[in-house]
Amino acid sequence: MRDRGRVGLVPTPRDEGDHMKHKSFYAVVLFALCMLQVGWTAVQAVPSERSLEVKVNYTGSGIVDAKHKIYVMLFDANPMTATTLVDSTSGPTPAVSSGVSHILARQSTDSRNGKITFSNLTAPKVYAAAFFDKTGQYHGVADPSPGSPMGLYGTFPDQLTAITTENAKTVRVTISFDDSHSTP
Secondary structure, three states: OOOOOOOOOOOOHHHHHHHHHHHHHHHHHHHHHHHHHHHHHHHHHOOOOEEEEEEEEEOOOOOOOOOOOEEEEEEOOOOOOOOEEEEOOOOOOOOOOOOEEEEEEEEEEOOOOOEEEEEEEOOOEEEEEEEEOOOOOOOOOOOOOOOOEEEEOEEOOOEEOOEEOOOOEEEEEEEEEOOOOEOO
16 A cells, blocks of 8 residues: 655555556557557548540541541530630649630540540549541640541530549540531
8 A cells, every 4th residue: 555645756566567557558549549540541642533434426427547546635624615725634733723724634546436534533523525636647735636526525616514523433424426516
């Protein structure tokens, strides 16, 4: 039994045991908190992958092949109503700004009924446009040749429909087009 009158500078054997029990308890609690933090950080670090599969159906007169491909571009804003179009495919997703449409991604298919999957999208909403490279001169930069057949996801000419991408899901859309509408 401990003497209540003592100041307690020198621990008794019983005090040593109690002290060790408390140290063990605190060590277990600290370890558990560390493990929770590591688990929470790991969960936060896993990106929620957003994917978009675009099926294109080109029914125009052009021959689609390895040289004359169909390109699909994703934008952060409606490119048909924007005053400025900026290619942002090689950098991080820029902030949306008024009057500007950024090209976020671009891929191609050499089939008139091809499927293109865009993975790891960061934007929660995108707009999609497709065009047929009838000259075979487009190499993934700048604008397509004027007069290239094009299609939009939405109503032509300027009522594109925003595609909402979802975390951990692949959203599927179809763009059907022919030679009736073309790039400016």
